[in-house]
Amino acid sequence: MTAATSAPARPRAPRVTRALPLGAWRLLRVELRRNAMPWMLPLVAALFWFDSYRPSTQTEPLYVVRTFWNMGQGHTIVDFAPFGAAVAAWMGSRDGRRGLADLVTTAARPRWVAQLATWAATAIWAVAAYLLFVGLMFAMYARQGVTGTPPWWWVAVGAAAVTALTAAGFAVGAFWPSRFAAPAAAFGAILVLLMSSQTGFHHGDGWAMILPTNSNGSFQNDSGISYPWLPDLPIARIMFLAGITAAVLGLTGLPARAGGPGLRRAAAAVVAAGLALAGTGVGLVSTARLTAEGMAIPALHDAADDAPIAYTPACGRAAGVPVCLNPAYGRWLPAITGALAPVLAEVAGLPGAPARAAQAATTYTGSSIEGGPPALSDGGPPQAAALAGQPPVLRLYLGMLNMPGPCGFCDGPVGGTQFAGQLRLLFAHAFVGAGSSPGSPVQQVVQATLLRGAGIPFAAQPRLMGSTDNFPSPSSKSALGPVFAAAGRLAALPAAARHAWLAAHLAALRAGRLTLRDLP
């Protein structure tokens, strides 16, 4: 016998080797294995393909456009969350449906902890599948050459929404252990999400910005191309959804059978914290304001997010004038140089002719919000082409235009001729200095003459103006009247005479000081 063996046994504090005890891992593993969610995934995958992926492939290959429907308007959530909620309700009602509630209440592990393991397994399946499907969709986009930056923050919002709705569904099942809990949860989730979508179409600010399927102020123009996706609104929504998740899960820990008094007090604290978090999220979005780069929330905004995305432009030439675009739009460079070449050739050598053309970042205007004026415009509709600087530079706001090719939100694909006509019209309108208005009669005359010189006959011009987004069309729907008569006379002049007249009168033309009598 040694001193060591005769020493009194000293209880050793258990070493903490893992964040969760082994039993909890095993419970979670069992729940993951016996979860119903995997059986629902083939159906969800089919819906995801039909509702989220397939329509997006009919749009321009830019992330901001491709993901407008499925991420901005939340169709990936609509495809996933009702089924996640329903399966969670089914799993949550399991003990009650099978008459095991009393049995599991007397088990070693508190009932609430066991319930949380069941919910966690369902949520893990649902969120993992959501991330997998979205990842596959983005991989397909990458393979198709989609340009820009994927909206990763909105993916996180989707995952948070799926989590929150599985929690809500689980609570339905836990409190109402019935076979009807699952359809009731699916029904409720789908009703809430579709209501959220429909409400979101009409609300561009205020509390409605918290709705996970509201795309206003988030998916316009050049987000992820010229400047980063602003994370402010996604962060507020994630806070709200995380708060909802915590609150409803906490509710399931409140009944007497959920566990001891300490655990129930903890559940009550979780409910209170969840409600506070959700309320904070709603409060934060109420302070959101539309900036040039999207919705910003002052308390969350980081000025570093306002920095433009650096890029090496893709450049070409049109009638000898350099034309440079964001590389995300590089695929359309030939179409743009081809469209601009005739009109740039017409004005070549004039004192106000552009020395170069460059794409500029299209900023948020709020114009997608129905029933209200553009929030950031200076009165008239913003134009996609403008001349500025000295020497003059033609700025192209291509984010405002539907580029040639498939167009999911138009009546059909945009043809090359149609696009070229629109770009020539926008250039001529900018060149005469008409700005956001239809322009003075003389400006309209010169615009019509330039377009005719670029191969667009007078008869086709009213229709072209009507089909160009945001273009401030004059009231005339036909190529008749004094403007087109004067344009005919100007166009009939020899090119050199027309050029000389424009060189002499361009400043007065742009200032709007000329009348029809001043025309040759």
Next chain:
Amino acid sequence: MTTAGLHRPAPGSFPETAATRRRRAAAGWRRTRLYLVSRRVPTALVLLAGLGALLWAALRWRWNIAGGAAARQFIPLTVEAGAAALIAVTTYGPFGEPERAAGRWLPVLRLAAAVALTGIAFGLLAAGAAAAHISAAGAAPAGLPGGTLLRNLGGMAGVGLLSAVALGGAFGWAGPMAYLVVTEAALAHGSVTPWVWPTRPPYDRGAAVCAGLVITAGLVLITVRGPREPGGDPGPA
């Protein structure tokens, strides 16, 4: 040889008396009642009535938000899908093999319950829509014609019954809910295939035929095969 003897009961058998007929009727009633209770049909009826009230409230107070077809129809369609999901879930039975082995009336009961519940759901939803129109003194839209409601609900109930056959009664709700998502997407994108019948105008023949085929297929399969049961093939009922 005459047929006179056929009127006589066979030797050894008892003549069917009024008491026997009463006992048979009582047994039939008891069997039906037990079947309905085991399928939670009373709860389903309460929930269907709730959906009728929801439809009434939505139409009465114009919860529908102005917009395209997807926006205008989404509450009626969601209510119809909810009703179809409830009908599908009532096919779930807890007894499995013993019930199938002992209950020769099971297919008849499944068919009768599905038809009756679909009819009752139609009645409740139609009543909700009509009450909204009347209580708003005609101001509420009469935008849910009976024929359209019957077509949409019947077709979706068929989808629900088919998904109960494929996935099991407990998961029969998945079919109508998935169909609702497909319908909303089709409405938003202007698709008009008759297989997505709610996208077609009222009284469209192709849509009615497709919806009719689906409910017929659903009723036939749920009658003959019954809902899929966990752990294997349900086998003949």
